[in-house]
Amino acid sequence: MSEVKYIAIEGVIGAGKTSLAKKIAERLKANLILEEFEKNPFLEKFYDNRKRYAFQTQMFFLFNRYKQQQMQAHEDLFSNYVVADYFFDKDQIFAYINLEGEELKLYESIFPLLKKNLRKIDLVVYLQSTVDRLMYNIKKRGRRFERGISRSYIQELNEVYNDFFFKYNKTPLLIVNASEIDFVNNQRDFDELFKQIFREDRGFIEYFNPVIKLDD
Numbered sequence: 001m002s003e004v005k006y007i008a009i010e011g012v013i014g015a016g017k018t019s020l021a022k023k024i025a026e027r028l029k030a031n032l033i034l035e036e037f038e039k040n041p042f043l044e045k046f047y048d049n050r051k052r053y054a055f056q057t058q059m060f061f062l063f064n065r066y067k068q069q070q071m072q073a074h075e076d077l078f079s080n081y082v083v084a085d086y087f088f089d090k091d092q093i094f095a096y097i098n099l100e101g102e103e104l105k106l107y108e109s110i111f112p113l114l115k116k117n118l119r120k121i122d123l124v125v126y127l128q129s130t131v132d133r134l135m136y137n138i139k140k141r142g143r144r145f146e147r148g149i150s151r152s153y154i155q156e157l158n159e160v161y162n163d164f165f166f167k168y169n170k171t172p173l174l175i176v177n178a179s180e181i182d183f184v185n186n187q188r189d190f191d192e193l194f195k196q197i198f199r200e201d202r203g204f205i206e207y208f209n210p211v212i213k214l215d216d
Contacts, residue, residue: 004122004172004198005080008087010165011127011178012157013149014137019184020127021085024194030081033072036064038145047148054098058107062091066114087124088115093164097156125197126165127178131155169205177209 007024009017018034025032037043040060046053065088072082095107134154138146165175174197183190189210196208 006082006084006119006122007197008084008121008124009127010087010090010124010161011129012134012154012161013146014134014141014154015127015129015178016137016184017085017127020125020190020193021083023183023190024197025081025083027194028081028083030083031072033068033082033084033086035061035086036068037061039064044145044148047145047153050098050153055103055107058091058095058099061094062107062111062114065091066118069118072119084121087121088118089170090161090164093157093160097160121171123172123174123197124165124168126161126173126175128162128165128175129158129179131158133179134158172202173205174202175205175207177207181210 007021009021009024011017021032021034024030040057042053042057042060046057065086069088092111095104095111099107131151131154135151138149138154165173176193176196181189181193183193192210193208196202
């Protein structure tokens with residue numbers, strides 16, 4: 001556990017990133033970094049009109065995430081652990097889906113300049129899920145600005161996320177099949193996942209497929 005100090009939880013919208021990050025941070029008494037999606041003034045408009053508002057939405061998230069990461073660097077001195085509900089590199093996933101032409105070129109010129117100044121993450125946990133489960137979670141939590149999210153967009157994101165993380169090899173990575181577990185409400189599921197994250201013999205890249213246990 002001592003080698004894993006900075007953890008990023010990743011996954012498609014509705015995968016449970018924030019919920020898991022909060023539970024891990026609470027157990028570790030860690031600094032918690034949460035994506036401030038509610039502060040993005042373009043997000044709701046983006047879900048209604050992707051093409052028109054993609055660039056504004058993307059750039060707001062990019063600079064806001066960068067500012068958060070820089071601020072966190074100063075707070076790290078007062079905590080042994082840091083847990084984030086996003087991974088800075090994943091910003092590129094949305095950029096390549098939603099941007100094109102000169103807007104994408106501008107983004108590509110800015111992203112590496114920001115990334116090089118950030119602390120490297122010790123472990124990325126990717127919560128892989130099905131489109132049905134993601135849509136269920138999105139509908140269940142009922143966020144107003146997510147009402148315009150289409151199933152086709154989640155399907156597209158899910159495919160791109162899977163492709164990105166199955167090719168990713170820059171930091172230790174744990175891919176979790178999270179489609180059938182409930183680490184938010186089921187303590188046993190959370191404990192097992194927590195154990196896997198901090199397993200001392202965990203390899204550089206691993207896949208965790210939880211065994212579904214029926215209640216006694």
